[in-house]
Amino acid sequence: MLPDMMTLDNSVIEELIVRIRENSGFDFSGYSRPSLLRRTESYLHKHGIGLEELISYVGQGSREASGFAQDLTVNYTEMFRDPDFYKLLKSAVFSYLESYAELRFWVAGCASGEEAFSLAIMLRECSLKDRSLIYGTDINQKVLAIARDGAYHVSAMRSFSENYLQAGGKTSLSDYYHVSYGKAAIDPEIRKQIIFASHDLTGDGIFNEFQFISCRNVLIYFTLEQRKKIFRKLYDSLAPLGFLCLGKRETLRDSGLQDCFRVVSEPLNIYQRIV
Secondary structure, eight states: OOOSSOOOSHHHHHHHHHHHHHHHOOOOTTBOHHHHHHHHHHHHHHHTOOHHHHHHHHTSOHHHHHHHHHHHSOOOOOTTOSHHHHHHIIIIIIHHHTTOSSEEEEEETOTTSHHHHHHHHHHHHTTOGGGEEEEEEESOHHHHHHHHHTEEEHHHHHHHHHHHHHTTOSSOGGGGEEEETTEEEEOHHHHTTEEEEEOOTTTOOOOOOEEEEEETTOGGGBOHHHHHHHHHHHHHHEEEEEEEEEOTTOOSTTSSOGGGEEEEETTTTEEEEOO
């Protein structure tokens, strides 16, 4: 029987992890405990419920457990986030990939798709669109639905447009979307270049060989042990001389794979597989 009063701590998180795994198949055991604590506290405040009610809810069945699991994942993103990153991609990465007849890109942890669309636009402006295919994957079905829809609030496009220009965009971001009913819908020619699909970095296997993998601002939410496993998966998914991109707060240190990559940019965490 659940106690009358509970405190949100690691013991509660461990209980939630077990119930989520048993009822939905999602395994959060490799996620950072401080991150899970913050996300659970946010969920409780958002829905105005207590811990006893939450634990009971997650134990009810797969739909409830899966619903809570979706809320535990972090999904903040924006188009052309960190413009300097995209500028360097154009000058140091895309220029290298120009010699390839076919290119496969993977945005791991793509959330609602903004980064994948940003890549697609940049590839088009670098004349690489026709030989490129982008896979955007995430564990969260709610945000994947937004990505597949490819429509964002018009209010967000102003900051996205500023990012695009700072990233060295050649025209105007408005050339790549049309506005309807308060939403900015991405051009179908851009959208058809991307396949959005469900993929769990902690459990699912390798599904292709890529010349470029972006896994930015994702690994910070995992434990060190889990990060090492994911690094190995990303490495095994990279073609020889393929590029791996991490977020500004992420690093290859402690991955055990540092000698397998050359550093393209240490500040922006862009690496190329050499072994």
